[in-house]
Amino acid sequence: MNMELALQTFLDESRELLSDMERILLELETRSGEAELQNALFRCVHTVKGSAGMFGLDHVVNFTHVVENVLDRLRAGEIELSRELANLLLRCRDHISLLVEVPEPSEAAHLESAGASLLAELEPYQSLPAELNSRSTEAQAMHSGVAGLWRIQIRIHTDALRHGMDPLGFIRFLGTLGELEQVIALDQALPALDAFDPEACYLGFDVSLRSAVDRCAIEDVFEFAGDLYQLEIDAPGQSPVADLVSPESPEEAPQTMARNDVVRADVPVDAQQGRRKKSVQHLRIQADKLDNLINLVGELVIASATVSMDAHRSGDASARESAANLNLLVEEIRDSSLDLRMVPIGETFQRFQRVVxxxxxxxxxxxxxxxxxxxxxxxxxxxxxxxxxxxxxxxNACDHGVERPDVRLEKGKPARGRVHLNAYHESGAIVIEVSDDGSGLNRDRLLDKAVERDLIKPDANLTDQEVFNLIFEPGFSTVEQVTNLSGRGVGMDVVRRNIEGLRGMVELVSPGVAGGTTFRIRLPLTLAIIDGFLARVGEATYVVPLEMVVECTELSAEEQKLSADQDYLNLRQEVLPLIRLREHFSVPGEPGRRQNIIVVRHAGQKAGLIVDDLLGEHQTVIKPLSGIFSHLKGLSGSTILGSGQVALILDVQTLISQISLREQESLNSHGMRFNQPRRGLTQGINPNESV
Structure with missing residues (x-):
């Protein structure tokens, strides 16, 4: 039996259910009394409890049962969801999350004290005293309606045991819903002894359950088992359904039952089909298997490039056509594979409801x-x-961005503050914004702290943006006493470093008294494969991310002469800062007679990369740089070309940042003011103006 795999499935589903539980609780605080949400909340805990019961995780079952009782009273209208109860249920949700991660009840001893404290707080909200915890009183506490006799016929797939399913676990859990009046084991499918497989299940069960539950509650017991079980359910007062196992051929049904053909009695055909469609729309895949697929696709891209290169060298028209078709198919496989790893960011955003x-x-x-x-x-x-x-x-937006209600009212603002999370696509990247409607950053206070820490000189004349960027300095903070939440600058250098480690950038925009503060994060859509543009400098080959390329143009002889004496170029009445990749990366050799410029854009800023040759577009599989090269600025990785040659991937964001630093140093060396506009990176500069 693959119990380890079954437990992992239980953990994955429990985490999803507990995540839903948190989300629903937060929604109920603003939509109190909504029956649909209350039922969904109950079902989250009910399903976790049922699944835990099948694995004998008594420490999970015992605690979730009490929470379930409280939620049952909540949906019955016997209690209301107050702020205090919501806080308590959220803490219970956190405790259940810890419990499900413990595989054995004996290993949960360190959680007993916290669990007992929470149970004591839940006691006033329960319908029955805590000491009434026998099976019969459990059923009475859960179901106050008139009990009827349900007949449940269960057929178990022969592979159920191999998937870690314990049939008796389901029977035991059915007993918690009411009273089991009769349980008959159906053994008609038992094979001859010489054909018996000890890991196969040949049994079925005919269960008579007296309970006041509805059909959904009974079906939920088997929800975790998926298509390994087949049910026939007769409601109280309904005529018994025909036996699933025919007496004439008792041995055929279990072995021949198709795993995807699970039909429930008294469920309309459309509903059955709807459930089947839902079951096949989502397939749970282990992350390492998906990563391995992406790696293999990356190697396929490299191999395809090799085939294409060999075909062009051969001069055979048929080979070139075949290589072109292969490239198209590989590109489709690449895009489809990457789509498998694409997920909506909304699930991550929802987690912050609890944080806020x-x-x-x-x-x-x-x-x-x-x-x-x-x-x-x-x-x-x-x-x-x-x-x-x-x-x-x-x-930090909550702590240092949004003011206290009394302060906001004095400023004429609503007492309730707002933190806004927004995401959108832009130029082949994703942009995430975190903004607040607070009072913005205090420029004078930031300057005082920077002078105090010797980050700047007292007479430095900085632009507003340069002052606000001080918060990204390591350990920079304006608070007098550090707490768990204080310090808009505490750890902001780590935030920037982590984002840059993902080939992204973070910038501070729109600060001000009226507009609050906005942090804007730009990230690549994927870290595995990109479309690139190849260029050569001497014997070295570089890759520029294609989404950042604006245009490519050849330098005229006059432009080459001008660009040799200055770090910018007048490109169609626009100042374009230049980076000579030969000089920047110390590539040996002399430049050729012809040179080209690749115009790149990042975060609204343009720059020109001077290269020797333009080689065209190329699907690029990103390989990380080894440790001894990881410190190099301006490079984000490497790739292998079809020829076997290694090409370096340019980090355009860092290169443009270095231009800004270069210009600032140039201005400082000429004694110019810090807050003077930076040439080439600021709109509205006259390209004919002398520098």
């Missing part, structure tokens, strides 16, 4: 979280790695 709620309560503030762009898709790997930086930004 808890932080605002701790700070004595009233803050709402507004989410837009939740449907925007991003690579799952990027989503997982961006969660921590986003958490820090959201917590």
């Amino acid at each position: 709620r808890d932080v605002s309560s701790e700070l004595g503030k009233d803050i709402e979280l507004v989410i837009t762009g939740a449907e925007t898709e991003l690579d799952k790997t990027v989503v997982e790695k961006i969660a921590d930086p986003l958490t820090h930004l959201v917590r």
